[in-house]
Each structure stands twice: as C-alpha cells, then as structure tokens.
Amino acid sequence: MLFGWKGKILRIDLTRGNCSVENLPDDVMRDYIGGRGAGVKIFFDEVDPRIDPLSPENKIIFCTGPLTGTGVPSGGRFLAVSKSPLTGTISNPNCGGCFGANLKYAGYDFLIVEGKSPEPVYLSIHNDQVKIKPALHLWGKGTTETENAIRDEEEGTEDPWGKNILSVAMIGPAGENLVKFASIMSDGGRALGRGGLGAVMGSKNLKAIAVKGTGEVYIADVAGFKKAFSDFMDEAIANGELKKRSSFGTWGLLGRAQATGTLSAQNFQLNYLESFRKYENPAVVREQIAVRDEGCFGCPFRCSKRTQILDPAYPGTSKGPEHETIALLGANCGITDIIDICKANYICNEFGMDTITAGATISCAMELFEKGYLTEKEIGYSLNFGNADATVELLKAAAFRQGFGALLAEGGHAVAESCGHPELYMGIKKMGMPAWHPQGRFKGSGIIGLQYATSNVGGCHTRSTLTFNPKSPEPEPLAQWVKHYQDLVAVVDAGVLCWIIYHGPLWEEKPLVWLQLVTGNAYTQDELLLIGERTWNLERLFNLSAGFSAKDDSLPPRMLTEPPFDGQVVNLAELLDAYYRIRGWDENGIPKPETLDRLGLSEWKVKVS
Amino acid sequence: MKIKIDHAKCSGCKLCEVACSLKHTGTANIQRSRIKVFIRERYCLPVIAGPYTEAACNSKNIVMFEGEEISECIMCRASCPAKSVFKEPDVDIPLKCDFCGDPPDPQCVLWCPAGTLELVE
Numbered sequence: 001m002l003f004g005w006k007g008k009i010l011r012i013d014l015t016r017g018n019c020s021v022e023n024l025p026d027d028v029m030r031d032y033i034g035g036r037g038a039g040v041k042i043f044f045d046e047v048d049p050r051i052d053p054l055s056p057e058n059k060i061i062f063c064t065g066p067l068t069g070t071g072v073p074s075g076g077r078f079l080a081v082s083k084s085p086l087t088g089t090i091s092n093p094n095c096g097g098c099f100g101a102n103l104k105y106a107g108y109d110f111l112i113v114e115g116k117s118p119e120p121v122y123l124s125i126h127n128d129q130v131k132i133k134p135a136l137h138l139w140g141k142g143t144t145e146t147e148n149a150i151r152d153e154e155e156g157t158e159d160p161w162g163k164n165i166l167s168v169a170m171i172g173p174a175g176e177n178l179v180k181f182a183s184i185m186s187d188g189g190r191a192l193g194r195g196g197l198g199a200v201m202g203s204k205n206l207k208a209i210a211v212k213g214t215g216e217v218y219i220a221d222v223a224g225f226k227k228a229f230s231d232f233m234d235e236a237i238a239n240g241e242l243k244k245r246s247s248f249g250t251w252g253l254l255g256r257a258q259a260t261g262t263l264s265a266q267n268f269q270l271n272y273l274e275s276f277r278k279y280e281n282p283a284v285v286r287e288q289i290a291v292r293d294e295g296c297f298g299c300p301f302r303c304s305k306r307t308q309i310l311d312p313a314y315p316g317t318s319k320g321p322e323h324e325t326i327a328l329l330g331a332n333c334g335i336t337d338i339i340d341i342c343k344a345n346y347i348c349n350e351f352g353m354d355t356i357t358a359g360a361t362i363s364c365a366m367e368l369f370e371k372g373y374l375t376e377k378e379i380g381y382s383l384n385f386g387n388a389d390a391t392v393e394l395l396k397a398a399a400f401r402q403g404f405g406a407l408l409a410e411g412g413h414a415v416a417e418s419c420g421h422p423e424l425y426m427g428i429k430k431m432g433m434p435a436w437h438p439q440g441r442f443k444g445s446g447i448i449g450l451q452y453a454t455s456n457v458g459g460c461h462t463r464s465t466l467t468f469n470p471k472s473p474e475p476e477p478l479a480q481w482v483k484h485y486q487d488l489v490a491v492v493d494a495g496v497l498c499w500i501i502y503h504g505p506l507w508e509e510k511p512l513v514w515l516q517l518v519t520g521n522a523y524t525q526d527e528l529l530l531i532g533e534r535t536w537n538l539e540r541l542f543n544l545s546a547g548f549s550a551k552d553d554s555l556p557p558r559m560l561t562e563p564p565f566d567g568q569v570v571n572l573a574e575l576l577d578a579y580y581r582i583r584g585w586d587e588n589g590i591p592k593p594e595t596l597d598r599l600g601l602s603e604w605k606v607k608v609s
Numbered sequence: 610m611k612i613k614i615d616h617a618k619c620s621g622c623k624l625c626e627v628a629c630s631l632k633h634t635g636t637a638n639i640q641r642s643r644i645k646v647f648i649r650e651r652y653c654l655p656v657i658a659g660p661y662t663e664a665a666c667n668s669k670n671i672v673m674f675e676g677e678e679i680s681e682c683i684m685c686r687a688s689c690p691a692k693s694v695f696k697e698p699d700v701d702i703p704l705k706c707d708f709c710g711d712p713p714d715p716q717c718v719l720w721c722p723a724g725t726l727e728l729v730e
C-alpha cells in the first residue's frame with residue numbers, strides 16, 4: 001500500500017479525446033518525491049524543450065504531492081508544470097484552494113493534459129469517471145460565471161451540498177485569447193498566476209477542469225501525525241505566526257517593504273512610496289475591503305482574504321489583492337488607493353490574468369508614456385503614473401486584445417521593444433519582476449536580485465527566501481543562502497506545501513517531519529535537499545536545452561546602474577560568479593559533469609556540453 | 610454535551626473534516642467526515658451530522674442567512690437520501706457525529722485553528 005501518494009497519473013489526450021490511467025513510476029517518487037520535481041521530470045521526459053509553448057505539442061501537468069489532502073498544515077496546494085508562453089522557460093506556478101486535494105481524493109497524483117481539442121471543452125473528473133464535455137457555451141465567459149455554470153452542470157441545482165464539494169480550475173477570456181500572462185484561476189479567485197499557463201490551456205481549447213474526489217489518502221503513522229499536528233499548532237500560537245497571518249495575511253508585508261526600501265514603485269524607479277504610509281498598518285486595509293478569511297484546504301493560517309468593494313460595476317466578492325498585487329498594480333503603477341487596486345485585481349481575477357506581470361506591463365507603458373515614447377493617441381489614454389481608470393480599461397482591453405490591449409497582451413517586453421526601449425520593462429526572462437525591489441536600503445540587498453536573476457521560471461519571488469538582514473553582505477554567503485533556500489523550496493513544492501509558511505529558516509525542518517510521518521519513508525534532511533538540488537538542476541537543464549544561457553541570468557539594466565536615492569545597485573556579476581561556483585556550474589552557468597554525476601543526472605552530460 | 614459553532618470565525622479550511630475522517634476511518638477522506646463545511650462567498654458554515662431520516666422532507670424552506678437566501682437543507686443536520694454528504698461514499702450508509710466516543714473528545718474541536726468549534730455542557 002502507498003502512503004501519501006496515490007501512485008496514479010491521469011492522462012487526457014485532447015486531440016484524440018482519450019483518457020487513460022498510468023502508474024506513477026517508482027523512480028520518479030524516489031528521486032523527486034512529487035509535485036514540482038516529479039512534474040518537471042515527467043514533463044521533460046515527454047516534451048521537447050524547443051517546442052512552441054502554444055502548440056499542441058506542449059503539455060500541461062497538474063501536480064499534487066504525497067502531502068496533498070492529508071491535513072498537513074498548509075498542504076492543500078497544487079502546481080501546474082508546462083513550458084511558459086511568456087518566458088519560454090519551464091514554468092510551475094503554485095495555487096491554493098481545494099483543487100489539489102480534490103484531484104488527490106479522486107485518485108490521482110498527476111493530471112497530464114496533452115494535444116489540442118478541435119473545439120472548446122472542459123474536463124469533468126469524478127473519481128474514475130472522466131469525461132470531456134463541450135464548453136462552447138462557456139467560451140468568452142468570466143471566471144466567476146464559468147465556475148458557477150460548471151458547478152450547476154456537474155451537480156445540478158437540487159442538492160446545494162453537491163456543488164460545494166467540487167473544485168474547478170478554469171481560464172477566463174485572457175487565456176482564450178492567448179494573452180501571454182494569462183492565469184489559470186481556481187475555486188473563486190485563486191490563481192496559478194505566473195508564466196501565462198492560462199494561454200496554454202486556451203491554446204488547447206480547454207476552458208476548465210472540474211474535479212470531485214471521494215477517495216482517501218493513507219497516512220503511514222496516524223498517531224504520530226496527530227501528535228505532530230498538535231505540536232505544530234502549539235508552536236504557531238506561541239511564536240505568533242498563526243495570529244499574524246490569519247489577521248492580515250500578506251498585507252502585513254507592506255510595512256516591512258517600506259522600512260527596508262524593497263517596495264516596487266513607479267516602475268521600479270523608487271523603492272519606497274510616501275503615499276503608501278497609510279497602508280503600513282494592515283488593519284487599515286482589512287477594515288476597508290475584507291469580507292472574511294478564506295483558508296486553503298488544510299491551512300490553519302488562512303492568510304488569504306475575500307474582499308469586496310461597494311461599486312455596482314464590481315459585483316460580488318473577489319480574492320485578494322495580496323501584497324504582490326498591491327505593490328505591482330498599486331505602487332508600481334503609482335496607484336495609491338486600495339479601492340482602485342482592488343478594481344484592477346478584480347478584473348485580473350475575472351478575466352484570468354497574472355496581477356504581477358500585468359502590473360509590470362502597465363507600469364512599463366506608463367513610464368514609456370511619461371518619457372514621450374508612447375503617445376496618448378497610440379494608447380487611447382493619457383497614461384500617467386496613477387491613472388487608475390485607464391489601468392482598469394487597459395487590463396480589460398488586454399484580455400480581449402482590443403486596440404492597444406493587443407500589444408499589452410504580448411507582455412511588457414513587447415511594449416518596451418516596440419518603442420525601442422526594452423530596458424524600461426522591469427522583467428526577467430520577460431516575466432514581470434515581483435514586488436520586492438532588488439535595490440533595498442540594506443547591505444547585501446543584492447541577494448534579492450540574485451534570486452530573481454537565477455530563477456528558472458523568470459522574475460519570481462517564491463523560488464528562494466527573501467532576507468532583509470543577511471549575516472554578511474559578501475557574495476559568497478549571499479549566494480550560499482540563495483542556493484540553500486532554492487533547494488529547500490523545491491522540496492516544499494514537492495510536498496506540495498505552501499511556500500509562505502515553509503520557505504524560511506523558522507520551519508525549515510518541518511517538511512522532513514511531515515514527509516516522514518505521511519509516507520513512512522525514512523528521509524533525512526540532506527536527502528531532501530539533494531532532491532531539491534536535483535529538481536533545480538533539472539529545471540536548469542530544461543532551460544539550457546530550450547536555448548537559454550548565462551546571459552539570460554540578468555536583471556533589467558536599471559537594477560545594475562541607477563539606484564533609487566537610498567538604495568544600492570545590485571553587484572550581479574560578482575554574485576553570479578559565486579553562485580555558479582557554489583552550484584557546481586561552469587562560468588557559462590552549465591552544470592559541470594561531476595555535479596550531474598553527484599545529482600544522478602549523468603544522462604545529461606553529453607546533451608548539455 | 611454540545612458543540613457550539615461560531616461560524617463567523619470559520620475560514621473553510623476543512624481541517625475539521627480531515628480530523629473527523631482520521632479519527633473514524635484512519636485515513637484522510639473528507640467525504641466520510643461527520644462534519645462538513647458549507648462554503649459560500651461571504652461565509653462558511655460548518656454543519657455536524659445529526660440523526661438519519663429515511664425520507665427527504667418536503668419542507669425545503671428558503672431562509673435568510675448572512676443576508677442571503679439559502680435552502681434550509683443546508684442548515685439541517687440530518688443525514689437524508691437527498692443529500693450528498695453525511696453518508697459513506699458508494700455504499701450510502703448514513704453517518705452521525707458520536708463526539709468521538711465517551712467521554713466526548715471531538716477531534717474537530719481539537720483541530721480547528723480558528724476557534725470556530727467549542728465543546729460546551
């Protein structure tokens with residue numbers, strides 16, 4: 001009997017309309033555990049890294065891990081692995097809600113979707129009953145309407161409970177229109193945001209996936225698990241984490257970003273915004289927009305918040321904005337009213353777009369406009385920093401590729417390049433940089449830039465651990481920190497656990513505890529970190545095979561040359577040098593043969609040299 | 610003994626359902642839980658399984674709850690043929706809360722991180 005894993009892969013071939021079930025290979029479980037690592041392994045084995053991400057040859061793999069659905073605190077997340085249409089790299093965004101748990105209860109660790117359907121469809125998965133159903137009537141609809149319609153279709157309207165135990169992942173119009181930063185939305189506003197995987201679903205004519213599972217997940221040591229859960233809760237109460245996160249979620253981070261000069265503002269021209277002082281107290285934000293706390297499956301921290309604004313143009317409720325959205329669609333666009341930020345967030349959720357890259361794209365257009373490289377005639381709006389109404393209208397236009405929106409839909413890099421100023425797009429590997437400004441006002445702030453530059457999925461903050469007071473500002477220890485937490489986070493994502501809770505030094509050993517108790521395997525921390533390192537290197541190998549090289553481990557030139565008044569430029573060259581050395585890569589960022597041998601990736605030696 | 614529910618504190622994390630299934634089935638399987646959380650946009654409502662009734666009732670009234678019209682069926686604790694919860698999947702054997710034995714030691718109360726559930730005299 002398998003503990004934790006279900007040991008099954010559900011494969012859907014949309015071209016042929018086939019569904020099949022396969023066993024999850026033992027070596028994949030052993031070498032990569034599950035979730036991100038195993039998903040990337042399966043993907044890389046099956047997909048040529050050089051394909052066009054929007055072609056039928058691309059696949060999308062929905063991944064759970066052995067901890068999904070078990071009740072491990074914050075173990076309700078799932079991921080999708082695919083090749084990103086935005087970056088061209090491997091992509092594996094991560095999402096909360098109940099979809100992952102439902103997929104697991106339905107009996108599958110992984111769901112692989114391949115090919116392309118001739119017409120719009122959605123997938124209906126009820127345990128072993130898997131159907132591909134027509135979705136033409138849902139095409140063009142927003143995410144809320146789509147989700148409600150599918151719940152009614154799947155479970156009828158008679159029994160309200162039936163609808164309640166179903167999960168839906170879907171795309172909005174942005175995904176259908178192949179917007180490069182389209183997200184996959186799930187369970188009322190949760191997002192597989194980064195990387196534009198919504199466009200991959202759109203390219204396959206796959207509108208949504210509805211899943212309901214009534215099966216079980218076995219836990220190896222139930223008594224030990226219960227005890228560990230209780231101990232963990234005691235710790236979380238004693239150290240204040242539970243109260244802090246449940247009260248204000250990620251809204252509490254704004255004060256820290258301001259204090260350390262790491263807030264992205266005005267297209268990263270600033271690292272602090274005086275007009276955001278009013279929101280440094282998260283209680284002010286909560287008071288204005290929160291309806292209730294909304295926990296992901298099995299998460300005691302319940303940091304996400306359902307929100308509402310009293311404006312008939314924005315009916316119902318939405319989820320978020322989280323800190324990232326407040327920074328990117330707010331501060332970075334010069335928009336300083338939380339209600340305006342909520343509107344932009346609402347539109348992104350409803351039409352299915354990544355709020356971070358959307359914000360980076362709009363803010364780039366704003367700077368281009370203010371510098372005179374884009375005109376009001378071209379954009380249709382006088383797009384100064386702070387123009388909230390134009391931001392909302394342009395987001396809608398991007399989702400439908402209307403007018404100037406057609407260019408926005410290609411991503412900020414395309415906008416900047418069309419004006420002859422690619423340096424003004426604040427993105428890495430074309431993906432918008434997240435909220436944490438790499439030019440903070442503390443010694444060693446380059447650590448943030450190093451994380452972004454080396455991320456395998458483009459500008460992303462959930463690949464390692466941010467720190468605002470590194471022990472030493474020297475390149476060596478900074479690079480060591482980044483490497484260590486990149487490997488640890490790969491393990492967290494293999495679980496699949498939540499990055500927010502487990503990414504830092506505080507609960508660094510907990511993934512080990514949970515994996516041991518749930519799977520019954522006698523892992524050690526060193527083994528787990530090796531699995532994390534293997535995952536990281538495999539992602540790197542995918543990108544190298546897709547045509548990326550060391551020159552792509554870069555930051556926007558502004559980060560290297562123009563510091564905000566009290567910030568520091570990023571000494572990226574020195575940091576990268578140390579990082580490659582510590583990773584066991586050569587000066588071109590290619591893993592050395594002995595590194596690949598050590599990680600059990602020897603088969604790649606010939607292919608990358 | 611009763612379990613008092615303060616639904617305003619509930620975030621819909623379903624840890625109560627996991628705890629219940631771990632106690633009663635030794636596995637994580639929330640469909641076999643004797644407590645289910647009904648999740649809506651504006652509120653979450655945990656409901657604990659009561660006695661089984663053989664027939665679904667005819668009085669499916671609409672009641673106002675949290676400013677929203679909902680079916681009384683949601684607030685009803687009975688396990689009945691019309692509901693897709695409070696019964697074993699596949700075999701449809703009805704489920705009922707037993708307070709996790711005698712003396713009562715309800716695991717849902719123990720696991721709830723939000724203080725939604727409370728055991729009272």
